[in-house]
Amino acid sequence: xxxxLAALEHWSGGLWPYLVVILFGxxxxxIWRWASVFLVRGLSEDAEILVWVRAVATAxxxxxxxxLLLVPSGALAVVPVFWRWGALGAGILAFFVFRKSMIAGVxxxxxxxxxxxxxxxx
Amino acid sequence: MPDDSSPSLKSxxxxxxxxxxxxxxxxxxxxxxxxxxxxxxxxxxxxxxxxAVASTILVWAGPAQMVLFGSIAAGVALPLIAVAICVSSIxxxxxxxxxxxxMREPAIPARDGQPAQKGTPTWLxxxxxxxxxxTAWVEGMRRLPAMPKPERIPYFLAFASTVMLAAAFSxxxxxxxxxxxxxxxxxxxxxxxxxxxxxxLAAGARQxxxxxxxxxGFGAAPLVALVVPAGFDLMVxxxxxxxxxxxxxxxxxxxxxSGAGT
Numbered sequence: 001x002x003x004x005l006a007a008l009e010h011w012s013g014g015l016w017p018y019l020v021v022i023l024f025g026x027x028x029x030x031i032w033r034w035a036s037v038f039l040v041r042g043l044s045e046d047a048e049i050l051v052w053v054r055a056v057a058t059a060x061x062x063x064x065x066x067x068l069l070l071v072p073s074g075a076l077a078v079v080p081v082f083w084r085w086g087a088l089g090a091g092i093l094a095f096f097v098f099r100k101s102m103i104a105g106v107x108x109x110x111x112x113x114x115x116x117x118x119x120x121x122x
Numbered sequence: 123m124p125d126d127s128s129p130s131l132k133s134x135x136x137x138x139x140x141x142x143x144x145x146x147x148x149x150x151x152x153x154x155x156x157x158x159x160x161x162x163x164x165x166x167x168x169x170x171x172x173x174a175v176a177s178t179i180l181v182w183a184g185p186a187q188m189v190l191f192g193s194i195a196a197g198v199a200l201p202l203i204a205v206a207i208c209v210s211s212i213x214x215x216x217x218x219x220x221x222x223x224x225m226r227e228p229a230i231p232a233r234d235g236q237p238a239q240k241g242t243p244t245w246l247x248x249x250x251x252x253x254x255x256x257t258a259w260v261e262g263m264r265r266l267p268a269m270p271k272p273e274r275i276p277y278f279l280a281f282a283s284t285v286m287l288a289a290a291f292s293x294x295x296x297x298x299x300x301x302x303x304x305x306x307x308x309x310x311x312x313x314x315x316x317x318x319x320x321x322x323l324a325a326g327a328r329q330x331x332x333x334x335x336x337x338x339g340f341g342a343a344p345l346v347a348l349v350v351p352a353g354f355d356l357m358v359x360x361x362x363x364x365x366x367x368x369x370x371x372x373x374x375x376x377x378x379x380s381g382a383g384t
Contacts, residue, residue, distance in 0.1 A: 005200060017173035024204040025190045026180040029211035033251040036218030037244065045223045052368040054263070055331050057216035059339030059367060060360025061256060061319060064185075064213075066343030067356065068316040073188070074159070075308035084313075091317045095324060103148055105321035106314070113313045117306035 075117075083116035137273035141280030144265065148318070149257050149285050154292035155314035156184050161296025163191035171297040178293040179286060182255050184315065186210055209353050213360065217259045218251050224266045225250060225274045242275070250275065253282035256319060264326035330374065334367035 009016045043050065068076075069084045076084070091109025098104035132140065157178055164174035169191075177187045186207045193203045229241030254262075261281065266274050303311075327333050339359060346359035 001201060002199075014170075017169035018176055020169075020194070020200065021173050021177045021180060021190070024200045025177055025186065025207060028204045028208035029181055029183055029186050029214065030252065031208070032211050032214040033218050033254060034248060036215050036222065037247045037251050039215070040219050040222050040226070043219075043223050044228070045226075047223070050220055050223060051331060051371070052365065053216045054220040055335040055368045055371070056360050056364030057213070057220055057259070058323060058327075058332055058335035059342075059362075059364035060213050060216065060356060061260070061323060062336050062339030063343040063346070063356045063359040063363070064256075065316045065319050065323075066340050067347065068312075070344055070347065072312070074312060075303075075305050076312040078305055079309050079313075087313065088317060088320060091321060092324065095321045100325055102318075102321045102325055105324075106148065106152070106317050109317035109321075110310050110313060113317075114306050114310040117309040121305045 078120050079113060079117045080120060083113065083120075087113035087116065131270050132273050134272070134276040137269075137276040138280035140273075141277040141282075142284045144261065144277075145281045145284035145288075149261055149281075150288035152314050152318040153184075153257055153285050153289040155311045157187075157289045157293045158296035158311060159300060159308075160184065160187045160191065161293045161298070162300030163188060163195065164293075165297050165300075167191055167194045171294055174297050175290050175294045178290045181207075182252065182286065183211060183214075184255075206353065210356070212357055214251075214254060216360070216364075217256075218254045221254060221259055221262050221266070222247060222251060224262070225271075225278060227271065246275070250278065253279070253286065256315075257285055257322075258282040260319065260322040260326055264322070267328075329371070331367055331371035334370055335364050338363040338367050 008019070012019050065088075069088060072079070072084065079087075087109045090112040091105040094108035095101060095105030160177065161171070161174045164171070164177070174191075177190060181187050181190065189206055189210065190203060193206065194200075226242045226247060227239070230236075230239040232238035258278070258281065262278055266278065269277060323332075323336055327336060342359050342363050343355075346362070347355045349355075350358045
């Protein structure tokens with residue numbers, strides 16, 4: 001495997017980075033999108049199973065958000081955990097106070113987070 | 123039933139313009155903020171700027187792109203990186219499965235002198251599927267149901283390609299800019315995805331089942347992460363909490379329909 005990859009790298013020369021993006025980034029993620037096209041064959045828009053599929057997708061995304069805050073990467077890790085959740089809470093609060101305004105939610109959340117980051121990093 | 127002759131029906135071109143307009147604000151800004159870091163990661167491994175931009179256009183999933191370049195930097199073997207990306211991208215299945223039927227036109231056989239209508243061709247569905255990622259999904263789920271069916275594909279394609287273009291531009295710019303960013307601003311950029319996804323999900327929640335899935339998925343994530351091996355926890359939590367939300371929704375519906383008698 002390693003020898004094959006090394007040969008491929010040598011053979012592709014300057015195009016190797018692009019080949020890496022296609023073979024090890026694009027293909028492993030794209031197969032799921034393609035698979036879905038065949039999985040939804042014959043399913044109508046209001047099929048009952050899609051209510052469940054949609055609930056799974058929503059719960060999954062909520063999990064992604066929680067994980068981004070629980071196990072933050074890089075610069076976000078300098079912000080103490082209380083303020084990461086506090087900033088999210090402030091954003092949600094602003095979203096509802098300003099009549100479900102997404103922009104208000106994002107702006108208020110960001111203000112709280114960046115202020116906390118400034119204080120934390122001095 | 124002549125139900126699609128509404129006078130307010132937009133032409134494909136008008137629908138596409140509406141999609142571009144919707145993309146130009148918050149969604150593009152959010153994607154630009156979250157993908158600017160990918161450019162820097164790509165530079166760190168010594169790849170050209172084009173590879174960073176190609177990853178945004180082809181992989182079209184911020185976390186997977188960060189895993190790709192971050193793992194190459196850490197010296198992880200390429201086949202292992204592909205496995206990690208493959209596992210994390212399973213989340214596209216429920217996303218694509220819930221949004222594609224909203225856009226697909228069914229094939230209608232010829233009848234009563236009406237010519238047969240071809241349904242949305244598979245190649246077009248494959249292209250639509252490629253554009254599905256968190257941003258296009260949350261915005262699509264929120265906006266598409268209110269639109270007449272013929273407007274949905276041009277709207278979605280225009281929306282998604284506009285945010286992709288903005289994200290690709292930002293990835294390329296990040297390749298040169300990211301090195302010297304104040305830490306507080308860098309933290310703010312990384313926070314854009316979680317805060318945007320949260321308010322977009324809240325804005326898109328229409329039924330009680332959406333709210334249940336949102337709250338359960340969010341609340342269960344810390345517990346699931348403790349029990350399930352990393353890499354699979356999101357999938358297990360998503361299927362588990364999504365199913366629980368759906369089960370509660372079914373119970374409520376059953377109780378409501380039998381509630382009048384009891």
